[in-house]
Amino acid sequence: MRMSMSLSARTTRTAAAVGLSVAVLGLGTAVPATAATAPVHAGYVAKSAESDAGRAFFEAVLKSVAEKRAENPSAAAVTVVYDASDAPTFSAQIARSTEIWNGSVSNVQLQEGSNADFTYREGNDSRGSYASTDGHGNGYIFLDYQQNQEYDSTRVTAHETGHVLGLPDHYEGPCSELMSGGGPGTSCTNSVPDANERAKVEQLWANGFAAAMDKALHKAARR
Numbered sequence: 001m002r003m004s005m006s007l008s009a010r011t012t013r014t015a016a017a018v019g020l021s022v023a024v025l026g027l028g029t030a031v032p033a034t035a036a037t038a039p040v041h042a043g044y045v046a047k048s049a050e051s052d053a054g055r056a057f058f059e060a061v062l063k064s065v066a067e068k069r070a071e072n073p074s075a076a077a078v079t080v081v082y083d084a085s086d087a088p089t090f091s092a093q094i095a096r097s098t099e100i101w102n103g104s105v106s107n108v109q110l111q112e113g114s115n116a117d118f119t120y121r122e123g124n125d126s127r128g129s130y131a132s133t134d135g136h137g138n139g140y141i142f143l144d145y146q147q148n149q150e151y152d153s154t155r156v157t158a159h160e161t162g163h164v165l166g167l168p169d170h171y172e173g174p175c176s177e178l179m180s181g182g183g184p185g186t187s188c189t190n191s192v193p194d195a196n197e198r199a200k201v202e203q204l205w206a207n208g209f210a211a212a213m214d215k216a217l218h219k220a221a222r223r
Contacts, residue, residue: 043127057163057164078209080108084119089122089143108165128147
């Protein structure tokens with residue numbers, strides 16, 4: 001399983017880059033990649049140099065949320081909407097992952113619904129499970145059958161969802177770090193982010209989202 005999401009050190013600049021670097025309108029339906037823009041993948045175990053994949057996925061989700069929120073800026077909470085209809089086998093793990101993240105952070109919440117910012121999918125893939133974006137703002141989390149039998153499935157799902165919220169992979173970390181992914185081995189079953197990971201997500205969605213939101217509102221004002 002692979003997972004990768006690297007973000008810059010300064011949260012505000014990270015989010016500003018998010019709003020500027022990814023051309024997105026929504027993430028619910030994947031768009032075929034063009035020759036100029038190939039898909040990028042962020043997996044559960046380290047396999048190749050794909051350090052930008054996770055960041056690209058986060059940027060796409062953040063921009064999608066900002067665009068929609070610009071239409072209703074008075075909403076109290078930042079909500080990231082997902083569609084899990086294409087991953088019925090993992091409905092319990094997705095629900096548990098959502099519960100874990102919603103109970104761990106307050107600046108952003110996950111919610112299942114229509115007009116989704118990202119989707120979950122399932123199937124067989126030699127690359128394992130991963131978060132992916134095609135560069136056009138279409139993002140999804142793919143859950144591989146075999147890998148979810150080898151590793152704790154809830155941890156895999158929660159880890160990949162961590163990319164949605166802006167966390168990078170840290171395969172060298174201990175089992176207590178959710179974003180260490182498959183690094184600690186198949187015996188690791190922890191599916192809860194540690195204090196540092198929770199704080200990072202809170203920071204990203206408090207400061208980072210504000211920057212992306214400013215751009216979305218500015219764009220709306222020019223229409």
